[in-house]
Amino acid sequence: MNENWTLFMRNLRDFWRAFRRNKLGLLGGFLVLTAIIVAVCAPLLTPYAPTDVIRDANGRGMTFAPPSVHGPLGTDDAGRDIWSQLVYGARISLTVGFLAGFIAMFVGSLLGTLAGYFGGRVDNLLMRITDVLLVIPDLPLMLVLVATLRQMDLHISPLAVLIAVIGLLYWTSTARLIRSQVLTIKERQFVDRARAIGAGHAHIVRKHILPQIMPLIVANTVLVLSIAILVESGLAFLGLGDPTKPSWGTMLNFAFDRSAVANGAWWFYLPPGFAIVWVTLGCVLLGNVLEEMLNPRLTAHHLEGDQNMIAIPKQRVE
């Protein structure tokens, strides 16, 4: 166990050494990390609660106030602090994005592995489902689904509905990716050998297939996260968010509903837009770099030696 731990730490160190050299990856990591820190430390970073109305000396709410000492990013139509809303909105946006992303990854990996490993009819069935989901336009489908689920009075929070719908629709590309990788690994002879020593399917998948596709799953997760966050923002902007728990998308929705543009209140709609770009850009940069580093197909590294197919690129020769 201890030995494995040191090996893991060594791999991690090697990984960091290679990662550090990649400027874009570092930038992506920075963007994502700051967003997470802001979301976690929200109360420490905000002078007001997001629902507090800032009042002037006469006790009147300061509506559409531009950035000033009262609020670093001004106030909205009801006199509430934009900065506070933005910081607390990070919590909602990231939570929904992360949970939905993880659901999508989980479903995609599971179905991709099943399809690739068992092949034949299972593969056919699962891939046809994937095809169907791929050709249905996402946005209308999600609008209908979310709206219908809301109507059904299921006593589920609107955010949970969003998470479920996004998570259960965006696994298709992951499933295909994982499937193709499993297909190639399955044909390797050590899988036959595992069968020969009397291993069952569960054992083979767990011990021999999953460890090899894990890096791919990790890299893909980050990319799917960015999609989930974007989609959540889009749906919330269209009014499908939870108004009591405003995410960045919900903020944009409010801004447009309450004619922030007509009032010239740019501080109302630009910050949430930037925040969305900040996080998704970070995820995409980070995801691409991770994929490049971890996916054997994208590196020339595997041409040097066939053994370290999925190992992290390293120069050391033992």
Next chain:
Amino acid sequence: MSTQPLLSVRHLTTEFHLADKQVARALEDVSFDVMPGQTIGLVGESGCGKTTTLMSVMRLLPANGRITSGNVYFRGNDLLTLREYEMRLHRWKDMAIIFQGAMNALNPVIKIGDQIREAILLHDLMDHDAADYRVDELLELVGIPRARRGQYPHQYSGGMRQRAMIAMALACSPSLLFADEPTTALDVMIQAQVLELLKEIQKKLGLAIVLVTHDLGVVAEMCDSVVVMYGGKVAEYGSAELVYNQPQHPYTQRLLESFPDLNRSTDPSAGSGQDLATIPGTPPRLNALPPGCRFSPRCYKSVEICTQIAPNLVDMATPGSGARHLAACHLLNGTEIEDL
């Protein structure tokens, strides 16, 4: 030959379904016995069904392969009637296999020691320490230093990998070991070492070995009996001595002639510097088998009947000698056999 055979394969027929609804009959009516502690060689050119025979016996055929008829008795139980999970209990515990090319058969990202332990833990209930102890024992048996159990396959040399595979094969003390061309891709020195190791282990543990090879020299050195296969059928089957010294089937004869022989070249009457014999052509494609004897298109002795009717196995051993020497050729006048 009074003891019961460990493994007896009877009339094994295996087919592969190809694209376009074509069917390739990779094995037809293959029968042979393996006695406890005996070594039997499966020889023949590539594509003659040697590996398919092993895979059929272990029931590890790829998804498009089907065993259409026959029986495989292991200690009297027909393996082909078992359910998959029952079969899994037999694999490695009773019969282990050394694959062609050890590099590919080892998972590149798992340490050698852990891969051997994996085989042990799949079959024997024991804690990790006990399993580790067993791994050390096995590695010692095949001559790999204990310190290298924590290394990965790519850190091993070719010969060591093959030895690690042998150690893995012995993990559950099987009574039957299949060795599928265990020495291909190894240089001659290492080949000799690996074969020596196999012999030594066989002596120590008393296991039966089925050796697949196309190296007849290896067969001569290692095997008690030989099955010569051609085009998915048994061409000749008998004790190594008989098959070597009195080959009956034209294919076996040509096969033996096409290997260099020290004794032959020193014989002045034969003339040294003589060219080695070759067999023209290639083995038949299994989805387009010739009618009649499968060897007939390449056979220098072929007569009309050979291209029409497939020959049956006949016994060519001297009657009453107690030995058996089967060959399938129309030109032989042997005793008809009831069944193997």
